[in-house]
Amino acid sequence: MKYSTQKLAYPYFIAALALFAVQVLAGVLAGTAYTLPNLMAESLPFHIIRMIHTNALLVWLLLGYFGAAYFLIPEESERDIHSPKIAWLQLFIFVFAALAAVVSYLMGIHEGREFLEQPLWVKVLLVVAFLLFLYNVSMTVLKGRKTVVSTVLLLGMWGAALLFLFAFYNPDNLALDKMYWWYVVHLWVEGIWELIMASMLAFLLIKMTGVDREVIEKWLYVIVGLALFSGLLGTGHHYYWIGTPGYWQWIGSLFSILEVLPFFAMVLWCFHMVYRSGRNHPNKAAMLWSLGCPVMAFFGAGVWGLMHSFSFINFYSHGTQITAAHGHMAFYGAYVMLNLAFFTYALPQLRNVQPYNQILNMWSFWVMTASMAFMTFTLTFAGVLQTHLQRVMGLGFMEIQQQLDLFYWMRLLSGIVFVIGVILYIYAALGPVKNQVSPSLNLRAANK
Amino acid sequence: MSERLTKSAARNIFYGGTAFFLLLFIALSIHTHLYIVNSSTDQATLTPSVAQGKRVWEHNACINCHSLLGEGAYFAPELGNVWVRYGGREHPEGARMGLKAWMRAQPTGVPGRRQMPQFNLSEQELDDLIDFLEWVSRIDTQGWPPNTAG
Numbered sequence: 001m002k003y004s005t006q007k008l009a010y011p012y013f014i015a016a017l018a019l020f021a022v023q024v025l026a027g028v029l030a031g032t033a034y035t036l037p038n039l040m041a042e043s044l045p046f047h048i049i050r051m052i053h054t055n056a057l058l059v060w061l062l063l064g065y066f067g068a069a070y071f072l073i074p075e076e077s078e079r080d081i082h083s084p085k086i087a088w089l090q091l092f093i094f095v096f097a098a099l100a101a102v103v104s105y106l107m108g109i110h111e112g113r114e115f116l117e118q119p120l121w122v123k124v125l126l127v128v129a130f131l132l133f134l135y136n137v138s139m140t141v142l143k144g145r146k147t148v149v150s151t152v153l154l155l156g157m158w159g160a161a162l163l164f165l166f167a168f169y170n171p172d173n174l175a176l177d178k179m180y181w182w183y184v185v186h187l188w189v190e191g192i193w194e195l196i197m198a199s200m201l202a203f204l205l206i207k208m209t210g211v212d213r214e215v216i217e218k219w220l221y222v223i224v225g226l227a228l229f230s231g232l233l234g235t236g237h238h239y240y241w242i243g244t245p246g247y248w249q250w251i252g253s254l255f256s257i258l259e260v261l262p263f264f265a266m267v268l269w270c271f272h273m274v275y276r277s278g279r280n281h282p283n284k285a286a287m288l289w290s291l292g293c294p295v296m297a298f299f300g301a302g303v304w305g306l307m308h309s310f311s312f313i314n315f316y317s318h319g320t321q322i323t324a325a326h327g328h329m330a331f332y333g334a335y336v337m338l339n340l341a342f343f344t345y346a347l348p349q350l351r352n353v354q355p356y357n358q359i360l361n362m363w364s365f366w367v368m369t370a371s372m373a374f375m376t377f378t379l380t381f382a383g384v385l386q387t388h389l390q391r392v393m394g395l396g397f398m399e400i401q402q403q404l405d406l407f408y409w410m411r412l413l414s415g416i417v418f419v420i421g422v423i424l425y426i427y428a429a430l431g432p433v434k435n436q437v438s439p440s441l442n443l444r445a446a447n448k
Numbered sequence: 449m450s451e452r453l454t455k456s457a458a459r460n461i462f463y464g465g466t467a468f469f470l471l472l473f474i475a476l477s478i479h480t481h482l483y484i485v486n487s488s489t490d491q492a493t494l495t496p497s498v499a500q501g502k503r504v505w506e507h508n509a510c511i512n513c514h515s516l517l518g519e520g521a522y523f524a525p526e527l528g529n530v531w532v533r534y535g536g537r538e539h540p541e542g543a544r545m546g547l548k549a550w551m552r553a554q555p556t557g558v559p560g561r562r563q564m565p566q567f568n569l570s571e572q573e574l575d576d577l578i579d580f581l582e583w584v585s586r587i588d589t590q591g592w593p594p595n596t597a598g
Contacts, residue, residue: 033562034523041555041563046523047512112506114520148459172499173491174580175484175587178519179477214455221458228466232473241592242517243488244480249590251476315592319518319526394595397525398561 001349003074005081008088010350012067013343015095017426019060020336022102024419026053031412035405044106051105051117057331058115059098064339065196066090066133069153071346072203073137077144082136090132097125113181116167123167130161148217149202152224156195163187175243182238189335190234190301194227194262197297197338201270204290204345209277216273223265230258237309241318249311256309260302263334266294282437283348285361285428289341292369296333304329304376316391321404322383329376332368340365340425347429354436360428367421375414382407488588501580504573513564515598517589523562526598531578531585533596540582547581548574 001007026049032039033046040049070087074080081087101118104110110117118126134157141150166183202220206213236252239245270291281287304326308317317323348355382404389400485491505511510527511520517528536543551574555563569577 037562038557038559041565045565046562047509047521047565050512050521050523051509110509112509112511114511117509117512148455172494172502173484173489174502174516174584175489176481177502178517179480179484218453218455218458221455221462222453225458225462225465228462229469232466232469233476235473239480241589242519243484243587243589245483245488246590248480316594318592319515319520319522321522324522390597391594394597396597401562402560 001352003080005084005087006071006074007350008081008084009067009071009346011088011091012063012070013347013350014430015091016060016063016067016339017343017430019056019063019098021422021426023053023056023060024415024422026050026056028412028415028419031408031415034408035412048105048108051110052102054115055101055105055117056098059094059101061335061339063091063094064342065157065200066094068200068203068339068342068346069133069137069157071342071350072153072200073140073150076147076150076203077140079140079144082139082143086132086136090129090136093125093132094129097122097129100125113170113177115185116181127161127164130164134158134161147213148220149199149206152195152202152220153199156192156199159192159195160188163192178242179239179244182235186235186238187231189331190259190305191228191231193335194231195224197334198223198227198262198266200338200342201266201290201293204286204341205270205273208281208283208287208290208345209273210279211273211277216269219265219269223262223269226258226262226265230255230261234259237311237314240311240314253310253312256306259309260298260306263294263298263302267298270294283345283355283358285355285358285365286341286345288362288365289337289344292365293333293337293341296329296337296369296372298333300326300329300331300333300376304380317383317387320383320386320390321379321407322387325376325379325383328379329372332372337369343429351433353433354439356433356436357428357431358435358437360424364421364425364428367424368418371414371417371421375411375418378407378410378414382411490583490586493583493586495579497576497579498583499580501576501578501583504569504577505580508567508569516584517587518592524564526593527581527584528587528589529585529593529596529598531582533598536582536585544575544578547578 029040029044030046030049030053033041033049070081097118101122104119104122105117109119111119116123134154137157138154141154163184166180169180171177171180198220202216205211205216233251234255236248237256238252239248240252270293274287274291308314308322308326344361385407386400386404389395389403390397505516510516513521513524515522515526515528518526530547531537531543534543534546551564551567551569554566557563
């Protein structure tokens with residue numbers, strides 16, 4: 001760690017991991033509501049659990065990005081963060097808003113559009129925190145060295161903040177409401193967030209492989225180009241059946257194919273750079289996460305997304321468990337693993353130690369990744385069966401759900417295993433430092 | 449290829465291409481907005497009670513169990529066509545009574561069956577919500593869902 005203000009990332013990562021725990025616990029409760037529907041029906045109904053599950057995910061991912069920005073911007077800009085005080089204020093407001101949202105959901109106070117359930121004043125607080133962040137990092141970047149990594153990261157963060165403003169627009173016409181709702185939802189996760197993802201991966205590759213920055217940054221441009229060229233019009237695959245014009249079926253189907261390319265390019269990019277460097281970075285766990293992330297993103301977001309985004313398939317599969325299968329692996333592969341990779345890379349430096357607890361950390365990688373893959377498979381099977389029975393045979397929704405019980409039990413089981421993986425990770429990352437890599441090994445690798 | 453493509457060329461392609469696709473997306477968005485307002489939805493019957501019904505829908509976060517036009521949670525049935533499923537096109541009064549009776553009867557308490565909470569909606573709220581669902585069922589959705597099961 002070269003700059004003292006990089007330490008600001010540490011509290012952000014701790015807050016992010018705490019909300020990660022909240023998210024997966026809510027996930028297990030939601031999985032329980034599927035299998036034992038009477039258990040909590042009165043005390044904690046499904047719609048409240050699901051709000052906490054999805055909102056905690058989004059908030060902790062954002063906290064991870066903020067922390068990552070505070071860690072990487074000083075190194076990229078070659079100067080300290082503009083104002084550490086603002087960074088602390090931002091963290092305080094953001095975490096307060098997140099906790100306030102969770103508490104208000106438990107009390108039944110919420111708005112009613114999916115993922116945007118935060119009460120208005122919480123939304124305003126989130127925007128205020130976001131603006132504080134943008135001011136703080138933009139000032140740092142403007143005064144310091146400008147690199148492609150920091151420029152792309154800033155573009156991603158500014159874009160995410162601007163698009164969130166559509167969360168404040170809620171027309172009475174449901175079709176219009178849905179059209180602009182996707183500006184926040186799709187253009188975040190299948191557009192602008194890919195800029196954040198690619199720039200964080202680029203930073204990790206530069207640091208861990210030692211490959212020339214020029215090469216990595218050139219491909220960074222190519223990847224974010226592919227992401228936006230395909231992702232903007234790829235919004236079309238959400239505009240099939242909500243009252244939008246028929247031409248979106250052609251545009252959406254075509255650009256959905258292209259949406260796979262940035263993820264595939266990220267796989268090639270990461271593996272090629274690691275292969276080319278021939279260097280053994282001592283933080284093996286961070287390397288594992290950094291390579292696992294694009295691979296799982298390619299399958300979850302790319303393959304599972306493409307599978308049901310052709311309009312003639314989506315006509316039957318739209319709004320079934322297939323979407324749930326895709327959503328789980330896409331978020332895990334692209335954004336959860338990205339953050340866990342970054343935390344794993346940065347935490348030894350933030351804690352002033354050599355890479356530590358690596359075996360445990362890598363175990364958590366395999367436990368989480370395997371259980372998420374299993375969950376995705378079970379939900380895919382459930383979804384295919386549901387699609388056939390409901391959309392082809394025309395059987396009633398509730399009647400079919402009973403036949404899917406076995407899959408829901410297996411999903412709950414994989415969810416519980418996933419939580420074990422999360423506990424392992426959090427213990428490996430934040431628990432006592434054991435089994436440090438010997439410093440001489442680290443030095444040798446760094447000098448190479 | 450890696451020798452021929454320089455970093456500045458990659459940068460120019462990124463910014464130029466993004467600007468191109470963004471403009472195209474904005475142009476199509478404007479057309480789509482006008483299409484929704486003029487063709488696919490019935491703006492004339494978007495009455496205050498339909499708008500109020502949408503507020504009831506949101507206030508109770510129905511979307512976090514049900515789906516509406518296929519979007520939402522998949523824990524409970526699709527409601528974009530619930531009006532049609534209840535026979536509202538042929539017998540609007542019967543469908544309205546049926547939907548009200550159903551919501552009032554929740555939770556059913558049937559063991560092993562997913563439970564819908566009791567939201568204690570007033571007569572007015574129930575009517576507004578049903579007006580909203582009726583209005584939604586008339587959106588031109590390109591023929592989706594494939595059948596009345598939703």
